[in-house]
Amino acid sequence: MAVAKKPAVAKPKAKAAPKAAQSKPKGDGLSINTSVDRGAREKVAEALTKAVADSYTLYVKTLGVHWNVQGANFYGLHKLTDEQYNELHQAADEIAERIRALGKLVPTGGETFRSLSVIDNEAPHGTTPQMIKQLVLDNETAARRMSEFAELAEEAGDLFSHDMLVARIGVHEQNAWMLRSSLGE
Secondary structure (H helix, E strand, O other): OOOOOOOOOOOOOOOOOOHHHHHOOEOOOOOOOOOHHEEEEEHHHHHHHHHHHHHHHHHHHHHHHHHHHOOOOOHHHHHHHHHHHHHHHHHHHHHHHHHHOEOOOOOOHHHHHHOOOOOOOOOOOOOHHHHHHHHHHHHHHHHHHHHHHHHHHOOOOOOHHHHHHHHHHHHHHHHEEEEEEEEOO
């Protein structure tokens, strides 16, 4: 006896995602009227996204050194890197909150930070002196980049971001000095 085949039923086509879901959100979509004009906010927020990426990447790298430091000066370096990574964590949060105050979304994720940051956190572990020397160079690099961003913020008339970035320059330069001094160089 032959079995009758059922006619094929067409599956409904999936609906395309709404336009809003297809495009990447750039901000709150709300009208913002702060001390910084719209065009300047865009430029400053872009610089701050790089600053937050640098700060967060350096935070993670400093934390890794904190976990892996060893040797005769272990305790001092362990405490120094503890202070530095905690301060970097707080700084990344403050920079991110400033980006939000400017009406933009804050980047997240390792790949995004890697593409925005000048700090390399993919280097293999080295000896304690090698890791400390790398943190010195990274803090110096971050200080120079924060200086560029501070100038941009000042030109844009964003005094709050300018002052925040100027303060970051001092922190990174002090971190570099303390780390360099711990090496006796």
